[in-house]
Amino acid sequence: MVDISKRRQAEENLAASQNRLRTIIDAEPACVKVVSPDGILLEMNAAGLAMFDAQSPEQVVGKPVYSMIHPDDRERFRASHERVCRGEEGTLEFRTVGLRGTERWCEMHAVPLRNEKNEVVAALSVTRDVTERKRAREGLEKLSRQNALILNSAGEGIYGLDIEGKATFVNATAALMLGWTVEELVGQPMHAFLHHTRPDGTPYPLEECPIYAAFKDGAVHHVVDEKFWRKDGTSFPVEYISNPIRENEKVAGAVVTFKDVTEHKKLEDQLRQAQKMEAVGRLAGGVAHDFNNLLTIIGGYSQLLLQRMGPEDPSRSHVTEIKLAGDRAGALTRQLLAFSRRQILTPQVLDLNDVVGNVEKMLRRLIGEDVELATLQAPNLGRVKADPGQIEQVLMNLAVNARDAMPHGGKLTIETANVILDENFGPGPVHVKPGPYVKLKVCDTGCGMTAEVQKHLFEPFFTTKEKGKGTGLGLAMVYGIVKQSGGYIWVDSQPGEGATFTIHLPQVEEVVKAAEPGRTYSALPRGSETVLLVEDEVALRSLVRGILVSTGYNVLEAGHSVDALLISNQHQGPIHLLLTDIVMPGMTGRELAEQLCIFHPNMKVLYVSGYTDDAYVQHGVLKAQAAFLQKPFTPEALARKVRQVLDARRGGAPPASGGVSQ
Numbered sequence: 001m002v003d004i005s006k007r008r009q010a011e012e013n014l015a016a017s018q019n020r021l022r023t024i025i026d027a028e029p030a031c032v033k034v035v036s037p038d039g040i041l042l043e044m045n046a047a048g049l050a051m052f053d054a055q056s057p058e059q060v061v062g063k064p065v066y067s068m069i070h071p072d073d074r075e076r077f078r079a080s081h082e083r084v085c086r087g088e089e090g091t092l093e094f095r096t097v098g099l100r101g102t103e104r105w106c107e108m109h110a111v112p113l114r115n116e117k118n119e120v121v122a123a124l125s126v127t128r129d130v131t132e133r134k135r136a137r138e139g140l141e142k143l144s145r146q147n148a149l150i151l152n153s154a155g156e157g158i159y160g161l162d163i164e165g166k167a168t169f170v171n172a173t174a175a176l177m178l179g180w181t182v183e184e185l186v187g188q189p190m191h192a193f194l195h196h197t198r199p200d201g202t203p204y205p206l207e208e209c210p211i212y213a214a215f216k217d218g219a220v221h222h223v224v225d226e227k228f229w230r231k232d233g234t235s236f237p238v239e240y241i242s243n244p245i246r247e248n249e250k251v252a253g254a255v256v257t258f259k260d261v262t263e264h265k266k267l268e269d270q271l272r273q274a275q276k277m278e279a280v281g282r283l284a285g286g287v288a289h290d291f292n293n294l295l296t297i298i299g300g301y302s303q304l305l306l307q308r309m310g311p312e313d314p315s316r317s318h319v320t321e322i323k324l325a326g327d328r329a330g331a332l333t334r335q336l337l338a339f340s341r342r343q344i345l346t347p348q349v350l351d352l353n354d355v356v357g358n359v360e361k362m363l364r365r366l367i368g369e370d371v372e373l374a375t376l377q378a379p380n381l382g383r384v385k386a387d388p389g390q391i392e393q394v395l396m397n398l399a400v401n402a403r404d405a406m407p408h409g410g411k412l413t414i415e416t417a418n419v420i421l422d423e424n425f426g427p428g429p430v431h432v433k434p435g436p437y438v439k440l441k442v443c444d445t446g447c448g449m450t451a452e453v454q455k456h457l458f459e460p461f462f463t464t465k466e467k468g469k470g471t472g473l474g475l476a477m478v479y480g481i482v483k484q485s486g487g488y489i490w491v492d493s494q495p496g497e498g499a500t501f502t503i504h505l506p507q508v509e510e511v512v513k514a515a516e517p518g519r520t521y522s523a524l525p526r527g528s529e530t531v532l533l534v535e536d537e538v539a540l541r542s543l544v545r546g547i548l549v550s551t552g553y554n555v556l557e558a559g560h561s562v563d564a565l566l567i568s569n570q571h572q573g574p575i576h577l578l579l580t581d582i583v584m585p586g587m588t589g590r591e592l593a594e595q596l597c598i599f600h601p602n603m604k605v606l607y608v609s610g611y612t613d614d615a616y617v618q619h620g621v622l623k624a625q626a627a628f629l630q631k632p633f634t635p636e637a638l639a640r641k642v643r644q645v646l647d648a649r650r651g652g653a654p655p656a657s658g659g660v661s662q
Helices: 002-027 046-051 071-085 131-153 172-178 190-194 210-217 262-308 316-339 352-367 388-405 451-456 474-484 538-550 561-570 589-599 613-618 635-647
Strands: 031-035 041-044 090-097 103-114 120-129 157-162 167-170 221-229 235-247 250-260 348-350 371-376 383-386 410-421 435-444 488-493 499-508 530-534 554-558 577-581 604-609 628-630
Touching: 031 046, 046 120, 071 090, 071 103, 071 120, 103 131, 157 172, 172 250, 190 210, 210 221, 210 235, 210 250, 235 262, 262 316, 262 538, 262 635, 348 352, 348 388, 352 371, 352 388, 352 410, 383 388, 383 499, 388 410, 388 435, 388 474, 388 499, 410 499, 474 488, 474 499, 530 538, 530 561, 530 589, 538 554, 538 635, 554 561, 561 589, 577 589, 577 635, 589 604, 604 635, 628 635
Parallel strands: 371 410, 530 554, 530 577, 577 604, 604 628
Antiparallel strands: 031 041, 031 120, 090 103, 103 120, 157 167, 157 250, 221 235, 235 250, 348 383, 410 435, 435 499, 488 499
């Protein structure tokens, strides 16, 4: 009886223990299940039944557990279960499918169940629903991918720093700009890797680094004048912003955004150069009017004196020197106006092969016998529109420059060709207007030049020649003429390897006009017509009046437009020609011509001016292609121009609403 009583007590204790265990298992919020080695579900707690949408154990217990696993995850689940049944523990993330088709992401930890003989008889697992966690993680991963895509799509370099200055992230642009891979940079102290310096190359000590200053003062730092260094040891100018990151009101790091401003710096240099050219050009243009008036007076009177002097006159050499000095001053003025693109051009449709041919003999004399001259002229060359005299001046200046670079002789090659340029042609940020161009290339085998010299080559007054052997205006004038002609010019050179100047002028569809036969005069052309002369410079007006009277003309003179209108009203006969300055006090020459045209409809007009092209454009003269004579001019040039205008078939007076015809 005692043995039976003890056994019964033991059975009751076991049943109570099992009930307590069942109560504990059913109270567990996770799914607890027991699965046989062949995959049959033996037991499952209440949370498990709910996970699989079961109302009672009979709906799932005794059935294959694999039917409750997502088809795409069954093989992984089977393999994991088999490992557990071999005595291993395992953790697995997989999807389940409930009786109502509900899919859940689950995380399971399984252990083997053993009998008294230590044999594995089943697998016991605890499975938790991690669907929300999985979705949150996927959302974070998606957001991370989007952020990475945004970072790596940014055109600027971006990287993050922790409080120790180590990179927490680096976008692809930053790595590419610095010459490293992202993996090489993340986790590294960026100050050492960037090795950023001041513009002069002196490094920033860590304690003075503007990037790390964001850690100290918690402020945004914007820097525009530093250099970053690449992995290969080269540097580039940067602009960057260092922005502090805060966590719990404390600075925890910084985000740095930077960009390569090399092209921006080049544009700034070009702007400064353009402003410099504009400033000197304005100075030259402002001085040109008064200076050209004086040069006209000096040159005119000296030429008149020379005409009256005999060959043996002791003063003739002195007057000749005065005349030559005036000519040189006029040439200097033209050079100043040329590089600043303010000179008056007379564009014509040209074949550059003809221009090269016209100056070839002159160039051979200019460069000397020690320099070989070769010309390579392309057949069927396109036409350009430019001032032939100025293009000849370009060739002569480039030839002189080449000659001086070859003191011991060498070879000078001038080449022409048809080319098609796109907008990306050319070095640096300068983009050309796409289309057909004519290329004019001038190459020498001289001493070449450094990059620093090339940087300043077209600047006015820059010269590498000895003092007294160059004004520094030759190549500046070349640059101005090319630009004023709508073209582009580049130089390619290395020390000791010569230099190549390449000019591109836009092609035009117009044809080259046949040259008009010239007229030869044994003396100044004369006339008997009436000329109304309007000039506010007394000395210049006196000179012009004397030239016109000496060649037979009847001259009416006025100091300004009001006097001119009064004289016109008082004059009884016709006025055949109005000879007037363009810019005068009160009324412009064009406005005066329009007024006089009402009373003298057949009157011709000849404008003279010491101002540059700005004056003509503003007052509508150049666009109207009116007859004009640029100061300074010689008595011969004046006499011939007056005769030419008077002999023209059509009148020169401007209509009230349009331009002046010739």
